[in-house]
Amino acid sequence: MTQQELPSGLKNIVESPQTLDTLFSALLPAVGDFLQSDRCFLYLHNPQNDLGRVAFCWIRTPDVPTVYNEDWAAQPPTLVEEDPMFAAALRAEPSIFVEDVETAAPQVLNREFEQKNFGHRALIHAHIRQDGQLWGILQPCIFGHPRTWTEYERGVINSLVDKITPFAVSYVKSAFNSLVLLTYLLTVLNYVQRFYILQPTLTNGICIPPIRGLRKDGENHNTSLVLIFRHPYL
Template identity: 90%
Template structure:
């Protein structure tokens, strides 16, 4: 697949942001609006220490639950067994586009785990990876109904992930310097 050009609002943020903090703070609302999602968060992961945190989260309305972690925390050792999408991310596999949590293949996601921990109905599990390692997951989602992700949207997200990878790696590394 050829790289899908980013929508101008997102491209402007990526091109003009000087720091990872500025980029991610501006980017999540723009991605949320572009996809008409209810929530968009960025999970950051240090592949050397296996510590992670959700440092940035945007929600469309106050009734949507926010996902945020103030501190870096170790991942439960059972997480890859409980969450096939996280296991796929750790293996640095391509991003996952889930149109309906209720009907998705159990090899792709654990419906009970998703309902219990996130509550969304459709989502993108966009893996930010470099050199075969997981550095983050960008996760836009919809709560009330299934959502078909178009080829255009998939291309934009895959292109965006590639463009924000250096910022993500820099952010994670700087947190542990």
Template identity: 80%
Template structure:
């Protein structure tokens, strides 16, 4: 897939020369629209000190809960044990596409953890990784029903993550300069 294969709205944003804050905010809205998601957030992670921050969150409607952190915070030491998807992200494994939280394999997803912390029904856990390290997670999700992620959508998300990885890494590094 080339950038020309991205949906037009996403392509225009990734090719723009916007500042990272504006780019990521616009991108989350475009990804949310493309996937018809209810919420899309970007959690950035500093692998050097294990601090994370949900710096950007887009919601389709005001009744969808926002996920956002103003400050960088340490991940709880138990997070990788409680959340198999986060553990997979830390191991720099490929992104995970969950069609139904209710029926997902417990080796891949902790249903109780997801329900308690996020409330979604279907999600993409897209791992932003470079040199074997986690730098962020892009997470579009659906709340009220399962969702089959098409092959095209999966390719778009995987290629988009590859495209935005240098921007995310620079954003994280600049926050700690």
């Protein structure tokens, strides 16, 4: 796999201290400018539960369709059969550079599927992989005409994917840790509400049983929550 030094515009973004939301929001238009593409989106994927979403999307002009998902969701069960590129991504195979959707081999892509769902003519299907698992897909694309991807551009995209892989993994883990925490807190509130009905004179507090797995680095640990309060009617 060819690697290239990142251009300064891309390098400054991935090496600057900033939140992941800010980083990815700045990165996509920079990739679009570097490749002179019409659209660039970032699909993020959780290999533990097979949920994913297009969390970031940049378009050059308003007439280019936006691809974006508000929520994490499972992919259709037929997607692997319909989309050879997504199947290759799930197998953590190298990124795919398509110069013309119209002439690409059927083993590479499903032309009808691409035309119906994305409408692009040329694209890069850049696989964000770690430990043999898929964590995301960076997809710049061109509308209306084929596009030759140079060896230099291919090398830059490969290098960029390596640079952003830990960021994508961290983003996914953090998002799902937040969902776990939110679910836990809602459960706690429901528990406290029901406990008050049974114990209206409680004044000291409740120690909620421990929950596992709330750290952003993905390491499991136990966390207990102690609520100290006084009943509002006492």
